[in-house]
């Protein structure tokens with residue numbers, strides 16, 4: 001009896017302490033007099049997220065309710081207080097004009113114990129700056145046009161395999177798998193120096209590692225705790241990525257670097273790996289260039305998988321889905337592709353890609369409607385007073401910019417729920433503030449690969465739409481639903497369509 005009483009007292013005591021901690025934590029914005037929606041204990045504003053709702057839906061509801069009332073409102077990711085920025089002028093200051101106050105994203109990384117986390121998406125502070133300077137000195141943005149031949153080599157393999165695998169009509173094709181194969185081939189070839197042909201050989205080790213690089217016991221709650229208490233997580237050597245994947249990518253890069261450094265005098269083709277590799281030779285001759293260490297190259301190459309694989313696969317598969325549902329738009333895109341190829345002697349040159357105006361409108365409309373990255377994150381690194389307001393952002397404040405909600409705002413897009421490439425007709429683009437479309441973010445921490453990735457996706461769409469038409473089939477899920485358990489917004493199930501040779 002006495003034991004039972006003790007257990008009961010302990011339980012009641014523990015529950016009271018938890019209740020008190022939660023109540024104090026969720027009172028954070030109330031105590032500071034910041035406008036906010038009443039949070040639910042203990043979820044904050046994330047009740048149902050992961051199961052019934054995607055985080056993008058929560059942000060959309062709050063944005064629709066509070067925009068115009070204040071430049072930002074208080075938000076709770078479970079117990080973590082954050083600020084949800086609602087006003088486009090403030091967003092412009094945060095991302096661009098006064099970006100020096102918001103250079104961090106505040107994600108967890110651990111360079112010593114988790115090598116793959118040494119990538120520009122996760123890193124912050126001095127580590128991010130150090131790498132940013134090294135990459136900048138390579139002038140790779142200026143050299144982007146030189147990458148096109150390497151990309152077209154992957155495209156040629158893809159096209160040949162398509163002809164063999166899908167000679168005529170396929171009643172139901174998993175297009176998510178199809179475009180994912182192309183994207184993996186681009187990554188393996190341009191970033192890891194490993195040629196691939198995913199349409200023919202899917203079960204390669206590289207393919208497997210691209211799909212399963214997190215630890216097998218990866219737990220979203222542990223990751224959340226690492227986000228809350230990064231220094232503690234570093235102390236306990238918490239790592240996100242599987243040792244097997246880490247070793248695999250390290251070994252692969254080491255082998256390929258040796259191959260490129262010693263077996264080839266001058267590179268015959270130019271790709272990302274060659275660019276990183278050349279940094280070593282150039283840095284010996286010119287102090288301005290900073291040598292990239294092996295581990296740093298591993299982190300750079302891995303960022304193509306981490307930041308680029310699901311985002312490109314989602315964008316391309318959602319794009320084909322929308323085109324299948326709207327044959328008129330698909331027909332117009334195909335006519336444009338054929339006219340542009342005819343004008344450029346069937347060659348996909350830089351100029352030819354630039355001429356694909358309507359296809360780019362379609363890509364942008366896909367990024368607007370399906371926004372794979374539904375929000376941006378920033379961490380305030382110095383106290384900052386928002387212009388035209390009395391609000392002071394404090395050092396350590398985490399900010400969320402709800403890009404997907406902005407992309408669905410009827411004030412900027414005439415028919416936000418409809419897939420309509422006319423939203424990106426030049427005359428409509430001119431009438432919108434630049435911050436109304438942020439699929440790649442903006443400012444010094446914007447997507448590093450923005451221009452390259454657009455080329456990669458255009459090349460894939462040209463290859464597919466030139467030869468095939470896409471229509472819905474019995475397996476096509478209409479309307480499309482999203483996977484609520486992921487932070488990136490991606491369809492819940494793979495997209496299946498019927499493909500007919502044109």
Ligand code: HEM
Pocket residue numbers: 119120121122303304305307308309311312315367372373376377438439440441442443444445446447448449450453
């Ligand atoms: C459709 C494809 C893609 C989309 C929509 C996309 C979008 C984004 C967004 C929204 C961010 C955050 C920007 C910000 O915080 O302001 C980002 C960052 C980043 N992306 Fe992409 N991305 C795509 C593909 C790629 C690819 C293929 C790579 C390959 C390297 C890549 C590399 C990065 C890196 C390294 C960062 C972090 C940059 C930094 O903080 O310095 N992304 N991307």
